[in-house]
Amino acid sequence: xxxxxxxxSQWYARMIQDTLDDDFVIGPPFDAxxxxxxxxxxxxxxxxxxxLVKLSRRAKRLSVEELAEKLSVEVDELQHIEHEPEFRAxxxxxxxxxxxxxxxxEDVMKLAGAAVSNDASFNTHALKFAAHSDDMAALTxxxxxxxxxxxxxxxxxx
Amino acid sequence: MLALFNxxxxxxxxxxxxxxxxxxxxxxxxxxxLPPMQAKREELRQAGKLTLEEATRWNVADAHWxxxxxxxxxxxxxxxxxxxxxxxxxxxxxxxxxxxxxxxxPEQLKKHMVYVDLVSTAPWNRPRLVPNxxxxxxxxxxxxxxxxRSLDEGFEGRVGLHSLPGAxxxxxQKFKMDCLGPDxxxxxxxxxxxxxxxxxxLLSSTGL
Numbered sequence: 001x002x003x004x005x006x007x008x009s010q011w012y013a014r015m016i017q018d019t020l021d022d023d024f025v026i027g028p029p030f031d032a033x034x035x036x037x038x039x040x041x042x043x044x045x046x047x048x049x050x051x052l053v054k055l056s057r058r059a060k061r062l063s064v065e066e067l068a069e070k071l072s073v074e075v076d077e078l079q080h081i082e083h084e085p086e087f088r089a090x091x092x093x094x095x096x097x098x099x100x101x102x103x104x105x106e107d108v109m110k111l112a113g114a115a116v117s118n119d120a121s122f123n124t125h126a127l128k129f130a131a132h133s134d135d136m137a138a139l140t141x142x143x144x145x146x147x148x149x150x151x152x153x154x155x156x157x158x
Numbered sequence: 159m160l161a162l163f164n165x166x167x168x169x170x171x172x173x174x175x176x177x178x179x180x181x182x183x184x185x186x187x188x189x190x191x192l193p194p195m196q197a198k199r200e201e202l203r204q205a206g207k208l209t210l211e212e213a214t215r216w217n218v219a220d221a222h223w224x225x226x227x228x229x230x231x232x233x234x235x236x237x238x239x240x241x242x243x244x245x246x247x248x249x250x251x252x253x254x255x256x257x258x259x260x261x262x263x264p265e266q267l268k269k270h271m272v273y274v275d276l277v278s279t280a281p282w283n284r285p286r287l288v289p290n291x292x293x294x295x296x297x298x299x300x301x302x303x304x305x306x307r308s309l310d311e312g313f314e315g316r317v318g319l320h321s322l323p324g325a326x327x328x329x330x331q332k333f334k335m336d337c338l339g340p341d342x343x344x345x346x347x348x349x350x351x352x353x354x355x356x357x358x359x360l361l362s363s364t365g366l
Contacts, residue, residue: 001175001177003306003309003310005305005306005309005310005361006306007302007361007362009159009160009161009170011361011363012160012161012295012298012299012302013161013163013170015295015298015302015332016162016163016170016294016295016298016299017163018332019295019297019298019328019332020163020294020295021285022297022325022327022328022332023214023217023297023322023324023325023328024277024279024296024297024298024300024301024325024328025217025219025220025277025278025279025297025322025324025325026274026275026276026277026301026319026320026321026322026325027220027223027275027276027277027278027320027322028223028320028344028345028347047235047236050236051236054236063312064311064312065312075312079270079311079312079313082236083236083237083257083258083270083311084258085236085237130234130236
C-alpha cells in the first residue's frame, strides 16, 4: 500500500524492536457496553453522496485539498461530506459537486439530503452503490465500473 | 515494503498489508485464531478466574470480539476501514478504523481524526498465551497504519484509541500519545489521542 507518509523500513525495524515486548491489543473489555447494535442501521442516502464524491475525486486523482480548491469550497466541508452521513452540505456545494461529477443536480440534491426522494428504485440504486466498500486507495477496475454504472444511472434519470 | 520480526529466526520477514479484511482472513480467524483463545478463556472460566485482569494476564482479553460479524456488518459502510496483515502464509493481524469520530483533546477539540476501534493479533504471536510466540511487530505496524491513514485522509495524523490495561505504557511511552484519562462510557479504559505534532515527531524520529 503506497503512501507518501509511510516511514522507511529502517524506521519500522527500529520501532518493532523497541516495542517487541509490549502488549498492544485495542478494543472493548468484555464488561464494556456494546458500542454498536447487533445489526447495522439502515444507511442513509447521504452515504451514497459521500461515496460518490470520494470515488469521483479519486478517479480524477485529486486530493481533498485539490478538489476543495477546484470547487471553491472549504476543505472541512468536503471532509464532512465524505465521512459523515449526518452532515448536510450547502445547496451551492451540492450544485458544484453535481457539475464536477457531471450528473443531474436534482438527483445529487436527493442523495445529499437536501431534497426528499420518494422514488424506491432511485433509493435502491443509491443504497446498493453505498454498499460498495471504499477501502481502496486507488480505484480498481471493479470500483471504476461501479462508479460509472451509478453515474450512468443518475444521468439516465433526466 | 513492510516486514514483521520472526522471533524464531530472529530475522525480519516480508509482510503484506491489505486495505480490507477479506474472506480468507475471516476464515483464518474462525478456524485458527479462535480455538486456542476460546480454550484459554474456558480454562479461566472453569477456574473461576474469567476477569479482565486474568484475561489480560493471559493475553486473551479480546477473545470475545466477533471479527466475522463486525466484518460482515461494517462492509461497505463509509465510516469504517479495515486492514489485514499477512505474513508467512497466514493472517497475523487485523485492524478496524473509524473515520467519523472527533477529537476530545483540548488542543484539537472536534477536529477530524482516525479512531482505532480494534487491533488484534493471531494467538500464536502472543507472549504469555504461547511459550514461543512467532511474529513480533504486528501492533506497531497496524497502529502506525492508523497514523498514516489519518495523514492520507487530511486529518494531519490525529488518532484516538482506548487502550486495554496491558497496553497503556506502549501508547503513552512509545507512541507518545496524550492520555485523556479513563472513559466511563467505555469500561473505564484509558483514552489516548495523538496530535499532529506528535504524529510528525513519531514518524520522523530516528530513535525512541
